[in-house]
Amino acid sequence: MGRAGPLTRLLLAVTAGAVLATLAGPTAAGAAVSLGQTGAPTRGCGSGAYLIQSATDGPPSYAVPSGAYGVITSWSFQGYSAGAGPGTGRLFVWRPTAAPNQFIYVDSTRPEIFTGGAVRTFATRLSVQVGDVLGMVAPEPCLLGLPGQPAGDQVRYFLSPTEPATGSQQTTTGLLSAERILVAAKVEPDSDRDGFGDETQDLCPTRASTAGPCHSQRTAAIKKCKKKLPKGPKRRKCIKRARKLPG
DSSP: OOOOOHHHHHHHHHHHHHHHOOOOOOOOOOEEEEEEEEOOOOOOOOTEEEEEEEOOSSOOOOOOOOSSSEEEEEEEEBBOOOOOOOOOEEEEEEEOOOOEEEEEEEEEOOEEOBBBBEEEEEEEEEEEEETEEEEEOOOOOEEEETTTTTTEEEEEEEESOOOOOTTTTEOOOOOESSOEEEEEEEEOTTTTSSSSHHHOOOSOOTTTTOSSOOHHHHHHHHHHHHHHHHHSHHHHHHHHHHTTTTT
16 A cells, blocks of 8 residues: 555544544533632621631531532622621632641632622632632621631631732731631532633533634544645645544
């Protein structure tokens, strides 16, 4: 059998790549889960205080669970309804280290304006890992601390006039027992690890190359023919063969 020409090799490469992606590509994972909780704040958070929910003595969890979960796609908070008003705030994500008082700053949302006495939900896109925990910065009250609150609920914090650099390790200097940050977040699977939540942000959760609609083998092959070959007989022949691939 003679050697395959460049056009044949191109089409074979396109077909093989599409089939391999179909066979080896990840599949969409389970449903989104909620972290944390909302409610009417009873305790102040302090201006310039970076709060981290380092432990909980029961559900709900504030930590990203095991599995394919990888993107926080929204977060919620109920604004304070007294005093200076509901104020503003941001959700922060922290990664625990071997030291209980040290955390790595993963990412945070933009500041949002709250509504007093009402829960508001804000869209976002924060890539996370298993074990990452929620935190918050808010000048107005955002904590739940009532008599009888489990002592195992712990909020660690540190004060800083400026925001730390993303990826930096921070040492907390304070510990609040029997306290919870009243913030919640929705974390979705990210099967293809492209930084988009599978359920609400990624139209093709099995391919990291796109968050738009998945393309068929035929469409991918035609695009490659157009990209690799100049206009002319060879391109037309390549496209003709590509159109015979599965749709």
